[in-house]
Amino acid sequence: MRRRLDRLAAEINDGGSASFDTAARAVAIGGYFTEDVVIDLGRGTSPIEGRPLVIDMVARLRPRIRRFSVKFTDVAVRLTGLDEAVVELTAEIIPRDDIEDRLDAREFSAELIRWDGEWRIRRATAVQALR
């Protein structure tokens, strides 16, 4: 599961500037999520619902995302069933120009299911440290 998350981070961080690269990369990243995924980024944001929306957003944001790299750290996995798990992790966003150590870091709680032989994210919720 950790390797799967590392591959997701690698896909997000991978370069490629041609438009077909962007579209193909977005579809590849979408494969890490279930069809009915819900991503809740927390206070002040609307949840991202469904894999098609995730793919669309990744494709649109890719030029901007290229300026940063994403790293998943402090990954803690808890199996809740044979094909289900809950993962707590920290997503760090690091500028590629090395001006700052870290732009942002957010803790997430994610539900993963194993579907078609691969672990996929069904729900990801940003954890609010201060409410």
Place this chain on the structure above:
Amino acid sequence: MPSLRRLTFGRHPRRTAVRLLVLVGAAVVLFRWVLIPVRAEGISMEPTYTSGRLILVNRLAYRFDSPARGDIVAIRLAGPHVLYIKRIVALPGERIGISAGEVVIDGRPLVEPYVANRRRWEVPDVTLAANEYFVIGDNRGMNAADHDFGRVDAVRIVGKVLF
């Protein structure tokens, strides 16, 4: 004149080596399990702490005691490496609100000598649960929308700031 070797290692090099090892071991234990060095980033704790200031957090401060009002604490934001530094202003079970910039606890205004400037923040009353504290930075001269503050679960309080 003593030799360079004696100046460097003393009259008993073996004792010096043992002392050095003990010192290094103590430093490792101290900074691995007791103290966390943190570099403050941002303005939310001004004037108490300015951005870039090095802070030491005592991980063991609440081993036998509970956090108290006025304590400056480190709060785990994301993973063990990303921390907020905030001040506790309200304790579990208390009702807290902010009216015209003034913190009010159970209907009584809180005296806060560490606050230099205040904007007229308004935050509706909330009653803290048994495991919740209310934390806020000292810089009340900034917009409330730009300042992260609020209720925090006790388990997220990593330690108390030493200085």
